[in-house]
Amino acid sequence: MFSRNHRSRVTVARGSALEMEFKRGRFRLSLFSDPPEDTELQRKLDHEIRMREGACKLLAACSQREQALEATKSLLVCNSRILSYMGELQRRKEAQVLGKTGRRPSDSGPPAERSPCHGRVCISDLRIPLMWKDTEYFKNKGDLHRWAVFLLLQLGEHIQDTEMILVDRTLTDISFQSNVLFTEAGPDFELRLELYGACVEEEGALTGAPKRLATKLSSSLGRSSGRRVRASLDSAGGSGSSPILLPTPAVSGPRYHLLAHTTLTLAAVQDGFRTHDLTLASHEENPAWLPLYGSVCCRLAAQPLCMTQPTASGTLRVQQAVEMQNWVRVHGVLKGTNLFCYRRPEDADTGEEPLLTIAINKETRVRAGELDQAPGRPFTLSISNQYGDDEVTHTLQTESREALQSWMEALWQLFFDMSQWKQCCDEIMKIETPAPRKPPQALAKQGSLYHEMAIEPLDDIAAVTDILTQREGARLETPPPWLAMFTDQPALPHPCSAASVAPAPAWTQPLPWGRPRTFSLDAVPPDHSPRARSVAPLPPQRSPRTRDLCSKGQPRTWLQSPV
């Protein structure tokens, strides 16, 4: 029968050279094989390092404050994860070296201590109330002081973040939409919650001064470059560098400060909303300080695996009626707080109703027994529950002594898990799989002309010139190939073309581009050219294959249509 808690062991072939080496004490199997969990962690670490490099590059390329804030947040999360994974790898290596001396993998025997099953922990509907003082409404009138905040959540070595939210004094709470799910929590988990904040506007009390100076400068600079300076200042500034000069990309971006933190444990888990205290970590002098009320509301749910996954299953026989002779064969599945007895093994998957359901909870008592009256299958399992004044006992026959042992073991493990996970085992708490979060607003690709091209109707080509100067540099001496699209005549020496080929003034050689040839379903012009005569005419059913340069005839029309 299947039982969850039996771990499979690494096997070494008998009589192999490897086994001989082990026997000689040369190697330890644990050192020899890299546990798969470590390679997984290493892979995650490498991934975060790459992400961090990407975030640094993105931050350096950002020109807008909001982009820089998102990039800095990514960087912060990457850094935290890197530290956490490295710490975990270190811990595991140490445990490997220290903990396993002398113990051979072939040593059998049940583990001395039972360990509880893991579970999924999900925190959602996070809300942090704010407490604006009256003065906040009257301070800096006109300019809405804004903050960018997000939460960093850590459980074990796993770190996750919420989305970044912009906060101003019109909000009474910071509400995060994210659901954050941790899949490998033990009942002794510690979920650390950290709130980080940064100013959206440039930090420092001098925000006013450079703006005025820059405005003065901008009017004395050229029209378009001046406009650029003003535009960059208006759009929440550059990335932390001095705004007086034309913005230069700086690697240092906005700074996030830790505003508050708290740690949640199993005691905080509840299938509903609860309020927890926050430890405030910053004070009013901090530029990113926010008036937090001091608490956080959330729904913290936990689903231990014993509640959602079957812990044991196998063949059993139950008594249909009081008479001992009538034993019915069933497929038993121990899951959560119930032992389901299905008529057939497939019923468990198809959702059929079980023949019998026996409740298993903290009050249930279980006994192993042997029946003399039932020869051949004497091993029984008795499960007793108290319902009010009545005690109801179910007696089940197991296939063999080993099967009985396995069932007892599974039940003991379940009781242990229940004692550890406590309120989480009363009923299954619903956890919604978090929807994949939308990536932050598409960041304009740097280097793209389109990012800069906001040409107003009154702007003239001078605006384009400026932008192009920045982008193209002084590379272009020869006319670019695309200008060939604008020549009046095709440059291909064409025996049939009426006018002589006159290449555009800038070029001295004829361009060998062919006249575009497509096959249109529209009316085909008559074929007059001597050149085309040598090519066999194509069948008329052919649909326009615009990638083919098929010669059919030269179009003689220039159609115009109103749109």
Add this chain to the structure above:
Amino acid sequence: MSYIPGQPVTAVVQRVEIHKLRQGENLILGFSIGGGIDQDPSQNPFSEDKTDKVNGWDMTMVTHDQARKRLTKRSEEVVRLLVTRQSLQKAVQQSMLS
């Protein structure tokens, strides 16, 4: 260095967004288009703008009819064009000299 129709080309372009006007039951743009890959370019009286893209649809290799159809879709109220102009190159050249 040449322009070969059918081959990819890099050009300096300008993005134009036009909201269609309502004329009776129809949505119109208010101008005319000419040309198409199946038309004779030597008869082009203008050589001002070339349209590369309409609302994401590629226009570099379309017939006149296809181009017209893509611009006059009933369901689209806004048309976003990528347009290239010869004068854009002049702008680049001017900026090189200055």
